[in-house]
Amino acid sequence: MSTPLLRLAGIRKRYGAVEALSGVDLDVHAGEVVAVVGDNGAGKSTLIRVASGAHAPSEGHIEVEGRRVGFASPLDALNAGVATIYQDLALAARQPIWQNVFIGAERTRRLLPGIAVLDKRRMRREARDFLARLKIDMADTNRPVESLSGGQRQAVAIARALRWNARLVIMDEPTAALGVAESRQVLDLIRELHRGGTTVILISHNMADVVAVATRVAVLKNGRKIADRPVEGLSADDLAHLVMIGQLPQKAA
Amino acid sequence: MTAREGIGGVLATYGTAIAALILFCFFAAMAPNFLNPTNLLNVLKQVSFLAILGIGFGLAFTVAELDLSFAAVCSFAAVVTGGLVHHKFPPVAAMAGGIGVGLCAGVLNGVLVTRLKIPSLIATLATASIATGLGFAVTGGVAFVGRWNPAFLALGRGQLLGVPVLILWTASAALLALFLLKQTRLGLHLVFTGEADEAARLAGVKTRRMKALGLALAGLGAGLVGVLLTATLNSAAPNMAADYLLTSIAAVLLGMTMFEPGRCNVPGTLVGAATIGMLGNGLVLMGAPYYVQDIMLGVIIVASVALSASALKKAAFGI
Numbered sequence: 272m273s274t275p276l277l278r279l280a281g282i283r284k285r286y287g288a289v290e291a292l293s294g295v296d297l298d299v300h301a302g303e304v305v306a307v308v309g310d311n312g313a314g315k316s317t318l319i320r321v322a323s324g325a326h327a328p329s330e331g332h333i334e335v336e337g338r339r340v341g342f343a344s345p346l347d348a349l350n351a352g353v354a355t356i357y358q359d360l361a362l363a364a365r366q367p368i369w370q371n372v373f374i375g376a377e378r379t380r381r382l383l384p385g386i387a388v389l390d391k392r393r394m395r396r397e398a399r400d401f402l403a404r405l406k407i408d409m410a411d412t413n414r415p416v417e418s419l420s421g422g423q424r425q426a427v428a429i430a431r432a433l434r435w436n437a438r439l440v441i442m443d444e445p446t447a448a449l450g451v452a453e454s455r456q457v458l459d460l461i462r463e464l465h466r467g468g469t470t471v472i473l474i475s476h477n478m479a480d481v482v483a484v485a486t487r488v489a490v491l492k493n494g495r496k497i498a499d500r501p502v503e504g505l506s507a508d509d510l511a512h513l514v515m516i517g518q519l520p521q522k523a524a
Numbered sequence: 525m526t527a528r529e530g531i532g533g534v535l536a537t538y539g540t541a542i543a544a545l546i547l548f549c550f551f552a553a554m555a556p557n558f559l560n561p562t563n564l565l566n567v568l569k570q571v572s573f574l575a576i577l578g579i580g581f582g583l584a585f586t587v588a589e590l591d592l593s594f595a596a597v598c599s600f601a602a603v604v605t606g607g608l609v610h611h612k613f614p615p616v617a618a619m620a621g622g623i624g625v626g627l628c629a630g631v632l633n634g635v636l637v638t639r640l641k642i643p644s645l646i647a648t649l650a651t652a653s654i655a656t657g658l659g660f661a662v663t664g665g666v667a668f669v670g671r672w673n674p675a676f677l678a679l680g681r682g683q684l685l686g687v688p689v690l691i692l693w694t695a696s697a698a699l700l701a702l703f704l705l706k707q708t709r710l711g712l713h714l715v716f717t718g719e720a721d722e723a724a725r726l727a728g729v730k731t732r733r734m735k736a737l738g739l740a741l742a743g744l745g746a747g748l749v750g751v752l753l754t755a756t757l758n759s760a761a762p763n764m765a766a767d768y769l770l771t772s773i774a775a776v777l778l779g780m781t782m783f784e785p786g787r788c789n790v791p792g793t794l795v796g797a798a799t800i801g802m803l804g805n806g807l808v809l810m811g812a813p814y815y816v817q818d819i820m821l822g823v824i825i826v827a828s829v830a831l832s833a834s835a836l837k838k839a840a841f842g843i
Contacts, residue, residue, distance in 0.1 A: 346728045361727075363720035365787070374716050375727030377709045388707040431727070 274337040276301045276470050277322065277353065277439055281331035284317050291317040293494040294331070299439065304461060304471040306481040306502070308514055309491035315474050318491065319443055322472070323355035324348030354437035356428045358444050364417040368409065369398040371416050372430045401430035405463050421449045422456030429460055433469070440464060441472045446480055458484050478507035478514070490514055536835060540781040540828075541792075544799040551806035558809055565688065569756060571801035572690040573749050573765075576697045577772040578779070578793040580745025583701060585776065585788045587738035588718040589637060589644035594746040595769035596652035597629040599762055600659040601750025606668035606760020615676035619751050626747015627740060629655060634736030644739065659762035667761035680755030693752060694794075697745065702790045714738055774821050775800045777828040785835035800824070 275298035284292040292314045299305050309315050320326040322333065324342030333340050335351050342348045345355060362371050373394045379387040398412040407426045416424055425445055432440045442461070446454040454477075461484045464471055475481050481488055482502060490498040490513050497517055505519075512520045535542075551558045558564075577594055584591040605622030609615070629651055636647035682689045705711040716724040717734035725731045749768075754760045778799060779792025803824075804817050 345726050349728070357726075361720070361723040363716050363723050365719055366716065370712060370716070371723075374712070374724060375729055377712060379709060382707075387709070389709060389712065 273300065275299055275334070276336060277472075278334040278337075279318070279322060279331070280334065282318065282321055282328045282333075283330035284314075284321060284326065285329045291494055292321070292328075295491070295494070295496050297489055297496065297499070299470060299472060301438070301470050302465070302468060303487055304465050304473060304485045306473045306475055306485035306488045307491065308475060308478070308481055308488060308510065310514060312493075313491040314494040315491055316443070317494075319355065319441055319472070319474055322348075323353065323441055325355075349435050349437070352436065352438040353441065354432035354435050354439070355441040356425070356432060356443065356445065358447065362416045362424060362428060365415050368402075368412040368414055368416060368419070368427055369394045371427050372398040372401060372412075372434055374431070376434060397434075398430060401433050402426055404433065404467060405429060405460050407460075420453055420456075422453040422460070425449075425457050426460055429464065437469070439470045439472065441474070443474045444476065445473070446475070446477060454480070478510040481510060482507045492517060536785060538782055540778060540831065541783070541795050544795055544802075547799065547806075548802060551802060551809070555806045555809040558806055563805065563809070567801050567805045568688065569690055570804065571797050572694040573753060573768060574772050574775050574801055575694050575794050575797035576745050576749050576752075577765075577768055578775045578797050579697050579701045579790060580742040581772060582776050582779075582788045582790065582793050583705075583714070583745075584633075584644070584738045584742035586705065586714050586718045587735045588721070589633075589735055589739055591630075591633060591648045591739060591742040592645065592769070593629060593633060593648040593652035593655060594742055594772070595765045595767075596655040596659070596763075597626055597743055598746040598750045598753070598765035598768065600629070600655040600662075601625040601747040602754045602760045602764055603659045603662050603668065603762055605751045605754045607662055609672050609676050609754070610668045610670055610760075612673075615673055615679065618676055618754075619679065622751035622754070623744065623747040626743045626745070626750060628743070629746065630740035630743015631736070633739040633743060637739060638732040638736045648739075656763065663760070663762050665762070667759050667764075669759040672758055677755050677758055680752045680757075690752060690756065693748070697748070698790050698794055705790070710737075770821060770825075771800050771804070772797070774825050774828070777825055777832070781828050781831040781835070786832045 277299040279295060279297040282292050282295045283290065295314065295318060297318070307315050307318060317326070321328045324345045324347050333342065335353070340351055342351070348355065363374070369391070378390040378393050378397070380390040382388045395412045399409055402409045405426050407423060416427055419427065429440065445457050449457060458480060461471055461473065465484070473481065473485060482505060485502045488500065488502050488505070488510065489496055498513055509519055577598065581591055581594055601622040604625045605618045608618035608621045633644065633648050633651050636642045636651070637644045678689070680690060684692055705715060713724065713729045714734050714737065716729055717731045721731045749765065753765060775796035776788060776793050777796070779794070779796035780786060780788050781792070782795060783789050783792045803820060807816055807820070
């Protein structure tokens with residue numbers, strides 16, 4: 272098999288006396304949508320914090336395309352092409368869409384020698400284009416993020432990841448706070464990302480979501496990975512069984 | 525906030541600015557000598573000081589930090605400037621001294637807040653106390669007055685092409701602040717740091733540096749006003765800018781109710797400063813007792829913040 276885009280190798284993470292992760296391996300290949308599932312306290316969030324650069328692992332290492340990397344911060348991960356979309360989305364609610372998409376990597380144009388100003392027109396247009404890639408039609412990117420629906424906000428956060436040229440997007444419980452219609456919109460966003468060639472790691476509690484969009488699923492339990500298999504052929508119930516009991520129901524096994 | 529449609533939207537965005545205009549007309553009709561050019565010029569002087577201090581305070585506020593030291597720093601900068609002029613230093617040196625004092629105090633605030641992790645409310649109170657003490661130390665408690673170099677006095681009293689220089693100083697400060705905030709990367713980073721500093725940090729914005737910069741710019745404004753105040757009044761005394769603490773903050777808060785409701789903004793600060801300056805002057809001209817001003821100021825502060833909160837549908841202060 273080819274070199275994985277992201278490899279988490281033997282990741283352990285201890286918080287004081289508590290071991291949240293006890294040696295987890297996870298390979299994510301380009302173009303996959305890998306769901307990471309597990310009960311509360313299984314270690315999903317910790318794994319994501321390590322992969323996103325927010326926390327350093329106590330043991331183990333991370334490879335991006337076969338090269339060992341040390342993420343000292345989420346910014347390091349971003350620069351390596353790994354963008355994380357946090358549960359709270361990390362958006363500035365009162366600021367316009369285009370600013371939220373471009374914050375930290377603004378486009379400027381030269382006004383006078385030595386004086387660069389924001390190229391707002393270009394950023395508005397490009398923000399619109401990024402959203403269009405996600406099949407979100409947003410004519411006015413001057414609108415503040417707070418005026419958007421939950422699904423649209425998720426799209427703005429993803430557009431920011433695309434703007435970073437992220438090859439891997441980690442989404443932490445993207446549908447957790449959303450209603451049915453908005454959740455469906457977010458699942459569509461993930462399908463669009465997948466179609467566009469972006470690799471996705473999806474953390475979720477919702478087995479129906481996982482079955483709907485993921486290509487592979489890794490199940491965590493008590494800080495260990497107890498299953499890692501293609502989603503194909505699994506139902507949401509099978510998956511729930513796997514998460515809770517640790518094995519598939521007899522009929523599917 | 526997006527601009528809302530219709531009359532309700534206009535009132536929500538410009539209501540207090542319109543009220544300020546009505547207040548102007550009221551004083552023009554009722555207060556004797558209000559429209560007299562000498563009087564209006566006096567008002568404009570006060571407004572200039574309020575506005576520049578307010579713009580500085582507003583830049584710190586933009587990064588979600590409170591600078592309560594600007595008035596004390598302004599007084600200290602004034603006595604340093606006055607001392608230099610008084611001892612026959614050239615005007616440029618006196619000006620550099622005053623502005624330097626302001627900038628140093630602002631940088632100190634930035635270090636206290638971003639490195640030593642002291643909340644700005646506390647850090648700047650401490651800076652204010654230190655600045656006040658140093659001001660008395662420099663002057664020995666008295667004021668510098670004298671027959672000063674006219675070239676220095678022209679910094680505050682002069683005219684350029686028929687326009688009082690104080691207006692030009694204020695306009696320059698306002699245009700620079702507007703340009704910074706609305707047109708540059710740095711300005712956008714300042715705004716994001718204030719609006720959502722975790723989001724900004726995760727996107728690679730150097731939020732600590734932005735907070736330090738906002739506080740440093742507030743100090744710079746205080747230093748500049750210290751120089752201008754000294755030149756305008758031909759004197760420098762410790763505590764001479766103390767009254768500007770509340771009036772300037774009131775101007776900023778009043779400004780937050782207009783143009784971009786719920787948000788500190790430069791045009792709002794200018795109109796707010798004009799309103800507060802005009803109010804003080806008009807009330808005196810109409811023979812109101814001096815304490816009426818203080819009462820009005822308190823009412824304006826409370827009403828402004830309440831209006832901002834209703835525009836935001838939440839408290840205007842997260843500090």
